Amino acid sequence: MTLRPDLAIIAANVAPGSRVLDVGCGDGALMAALRDERGVDARGLELDAGDVASAMARGLSVIQGDADVDLADYPPHAFDYAILSQTLQTTRRPDAVLDHLLRIGARAFVSFPNFAHWRVRASLLWGGRMPVTKLLPLEWYETPNIHHVTIDDFRGFVKTRGITVEGAWFLNRGRQTSAAAANFRAEHAVFLLRR
Amino acid sequence: MIDPRFGPNRTATLGKLSLDGGGALASVDVAYETYGALAPDAANAILVCHALTGDQHVASAHPRTGKPGWWARMIGPGKPIDTDRWCVIAANVLGSCMGSSGPASIDPATGEPYAMTFPVITIRDMVRAQGLLLDHLGIERLAAVVGGSMGGMQALSWAATFPDRVRACVVIASAARHSAQNIAFHEVGRQAIMADPKWRGGDYYDGDPPSAGLAVARMAAHITYLSEAGLTEKFGRKLQGRPDNPDGAKTFGFDADFQVESYLRHQGLAFTDRFDANSYLYITRALDYFDLAEEHDGHLANAFAGTTTRFCVVSFDTDWLYPTSESRAIVHALTAAGAAASFVELRSPYGHDAFLLETPGLDRVIAGFLGAAE
Numbered sequence: 001m002t003l004r005p006d007l008a009i010i011a012a013n014v015a016p017g018s019r020v021l022d023v024g025c026g027d028g029a030l031m032a033a034l035r036d037e038r039g040v041d042a043r044g045l046e047l048d049a050g051d052v053a054s055a056m057a058r059g060l061s062v063i064q065g066d067a068d069v070d071l072a073d074y075p076p077h078a079f080d081y082a083i084l085s086q087t088l089q090t091t092r093r094p095d096a097v098l099d100h101l102l103r104i105g106a107r108a109f110v111s112f113p114n115f116a117h118w119r120v121r122a123s124l125l126w127g128g129r130m131p132v133t134k135l136l137p138l139e140w141y142e143t144p145n146i147h148h149v150t151i152d153d154f155r156g157f158v159k160t161r162g163i164t165v166e167g168a169w170f171l172n173r174g175r176q177t178s179a180a181a182a183n184f185r186a187e188h189a190v191f192l193l194r195r
Numbered sequence: 196m197i198d199p200r201f202g203p204n205r206t207a208t209l210g211k212l213s214l215d216g217g218g219a220l221a222s223v224d225v226a227y228e229t230y231g232a233l234a235p236d237a238a239n240a241i242l243v244c245h246a247l248t249g250d251q252h253v254a255s256a257h258p259r260t261g262k263p264g265w266w267a268r269m270i271g272p273g274k275p276i277d278t279d280r281w282c283v284i285a286a287n288v289l290g291s292c293m294g295s296s297g298p299a300s301i302d303p304a305t306g307e308p309y310a311m312t313f314p315v316i317t318i319r320d321m322v323r324a325q326g327l328l329l330d331h332l333g334i335e336r337l338a339a340v341v342g343g344s345m346g347g348m349q350a351l352s353w354a355a356t357f358p359d360r361v362r363a364c365v366v367i368a369s370a371a372r373h374s375a376q377n378i379a380f381h382e383v384g385r386q387a388i389m390a391d392p393k394w395r396g397g398d399y400y401d402g403d404p405p406s407a408g409l410a411v412a413r414m415a416a417h418i419t420y421l422s423e424a425g426l427t428e429k430f431g432r433k434l435q436g437r438p439d440n441p442d443g444a445k446t447f448g449f450d451a452d453f454q455v456e457s458y459l460r461h462q463g464l465a466f467t468d469r470f471d472a473n474s475y476l477y478i479t480r481a482l483d484y485f486d487l488a489e490e491h492d493g494h495l496a497n498a499f500a501g502t503t504t505r506f507c508v509v510s511f512d513t514d515w516l517y518p519t520s521e522s523r524a525i526v527h528a529l530t531a532a533g534a535a536a537s538f539v540e541l542r543s544p545y546g547h548d549a550f551l552l553e554t555p556g557l558d559r560v561i562a563g564f565l566g567a568a569e
Binding site: 041043049052053055056057058059060061062063064065073074075078 | 505507526527530531533535536537538539540541542556559560562563564566567
């Protein structure tokens with residue numbers, strides 16, 4: 001099974017045998033890979049009932065719930081890592097969600113589509129329209145992405161919050177790209193954070 | 196060698212059972228069935244717990260009604276609870292009337308039925324009786340305990356009372372306590388039974404049972420098992436057909452003019468053929484007393500502290516008897532306790548009864564969860 005590129009980066013950087021909470025875990029592809037390949041004790045939180053059922057059918061422990069509401073139920077320091085992949089921009093309060101991630105997990109992986117990628121910029125600048133790209137495939141009225149964020153926005157945000165960036169990876173067309181001019185060139189970013 | 200402890204239609208007479216209400220039963224009978232073979236290491240046993248009016252005939256014909264087992268669609272070779280892999284045990288709960296000790300049983304002290312001298316029991320008492328049964332069967336640890344509705348409460352109580360004896364726990368359409376509304380509906384049922392002159396303080400075993408009261412109790416309860424939308428879709432305001440008028444008509448009397456009335460009356464009547472009114476009183480009482488948090492200093496999470504049991508909690512979106520919020524309260528406690536827990540709210544038009552009916556999402560979840568056991 002091939003993981004989505006951002007998930008593959010996360011999977012490769014999670015310490016074997018650790019405890020992981022995957023927030024917005026979808027059908028559990030990452031959790032299953034972490035369990036099967038790295039002996040990780042993985043738990044998941046997912047909004048969509050069909051995805052939860054698929055993950056449960058894989059034998060994974062997944063709770064149907066909402067990152068905006070249900071992260072408050074988790075006790076502090078319960079996990080080595082909290083993972084939020086492609087979900088931050090869909091939450092009502094990304095700042096509160098990020099606080100919870102770093103309360104629940106010793107470290108947090110956060111991945112999101114970069115709204116400052118050149119194609120997005122071009123679409124707005126030349127087309128005057130909200131971008132519809134491979135990574136942002138839905139029109140403005142149907143997209144779940146309600147808090148678009150750029151790599152530089154995110155860097156600035158974690159800095160003001162005193163959050164340490166332990167690692168950052170940038171992707172363009174599914175391949176890793178350099179940190180140089182990532183805010184312009186990368187479609188997608190993965191950050192490893194620590195309080 | 197056939198082991199006489201396993202198979203259909205078994206009854207075990209077990210030892211003394213101390214009860215939550217104080218006192219004890221000197222010995223308890225537990226009627227049960229098993230399906231599938233127990234592995235030599237006894238590690239493949241799944242206990243299936245039944246609901247208020249259920250019984251041990253999960254996948255075999257009911258001896259009185261001849262109807263298929265109440266969970267025959269879930270349990271059997273190749274089914275979600277696959278008896279080619281698992282040894283399924285289903286026991287009639289303490290207080291019931293299908294062979295386990297209950298108010299209709301003979302009190303050895305008097306040679307007469309216990310009737311209302313039977314002690315008031317709790318969900319945990321039912322679970323402890325099942326624990327004695329597992330001892331009798333030589334099963335130290337369950338691969339899983341599975342139950343819907345009151346069966347889910349037993350499953351939760353199992354995980355809280357005997358955490359070392361339960362590897363996995365499946366709780367379907369259930370709750371960790373009875374709400375005021377749950378208690379209120381049960382009180383209607385109990386009052387209907389006790390208002391029937393044939394109830395006679397519970398001493399009716401030598402004559403006519405209080406069938407009218409029990410039927411009304413069942414009618415009231417049955418409404419809570421169905422969704423409003425389900426009732427509307429099935430019956431709406433449709434009138435009952437009659438020999439002289441297949442479309443039915445209002446009689447301007449009090450016959451069952453509406454189809455829903457006729458249906459409920461039928462449900463009530465059919466129930467009295469297979470269930471004992473006093474058992475209904477005792478089991479509804481046990482349900483009303485159930486509050487798992489209360490047994491653990493008021494904190495539900497304490498019930499699961501340090502547990503290594505895997506949990507699977509399922510609710511249905513149209514269940515208003517034990518709504519999703521009750522399942523979420525369980526999940527909240529499991530999360531706080533750090534337990535390995537899964538939860539999903541499935542869609543179904545059938546209300547609380549969904550766990551008994553054709554619900555493909557449930558089959559998939561149960562099969563997946565159990566199949567993932569080591």
